[in-house]
Amino acid sequence: MDITLRCRPAALIRTRTRSLSTSNGRRLAERILKMRAQCDNVWAVITLTGCVLEQRWGLPGRPLRKQTPWPILEIYRRMRYQTFLVPHTPAFIKLGARFPLPGLVHHRSLLVNSYPAVTEQQPRLAFSFYEYPGINRFEEIVEGVLRFARDHKAATGFAPAGFTLYFVHREGARARMTVGPYTGGQGWSFELDPTCGQPTNPRWLEFCRAFMPWALAHGARTSPTQDMLDGDPIWG
DSSP states (O other): OOOOOOOOOOOEEEEEEEEEEOSOHHHHHHHHHHHHTTSSEEEEEEETTEEEEEEEEEETTOOTTOSOOHHHHHHHHHHHHHHHHSSOHHHHHHHHHHSOOOOEEEEGGGGOOOOOOOOTTSOOOEEOOOEEESSTTHHHHHHHHHHHHHHHHHHHSOOOSEEEEEEEEEOHHHHTOOSSTTOSSSEEEEEEEEEESOTTOHHHHHHHHHHHHHHHHTTOBOOTTSSSGGGSTTTO
């Protein structure tokens, strides 16, 4: 096991939320890359009809007390979590298109997802982890993932709540890793993780089993603790 501990100084970031509405996967991917070039990084939830995207900028040197009022941040944090905990993302896309949110200034830790203790009947965020090295095939992968999800829904009636997207810069100790996710030397990679708010839903588990071979065949790296590798002949 390789564990890297990193202590970061307290700092503020600015987050601007945008909604993109389109069912064309390649066009959506191109727009995401353009928006990523305008900021330090992006985070998004992609669905079959569009995505909710956050552009983020670091604010080095800004006084820590100069942030958006807490009630506004808390409302946004809860609303954001619900967008991919349950299938409300399409509605959130429409709402965001009509009422775009201004930039919010906050601590990085505000938007870290939580996993509270819940009963088996309560919704809880579940995801399956897939990392794709480099970003030169980004448009191809996004288009293919959405096509797979659309075909799966046509065949079974089920699609995940969305696919969580974020980019990772491999540097320092992370770039020197020889096993596990984020290997491959210094550079960028991106994660495109199917998500669901019902971890024990048989149709969600069926989707994960069907999606894993596709993702691995298209160059994804995965984690034994966050996917269906127990059913793979190599790992099972």
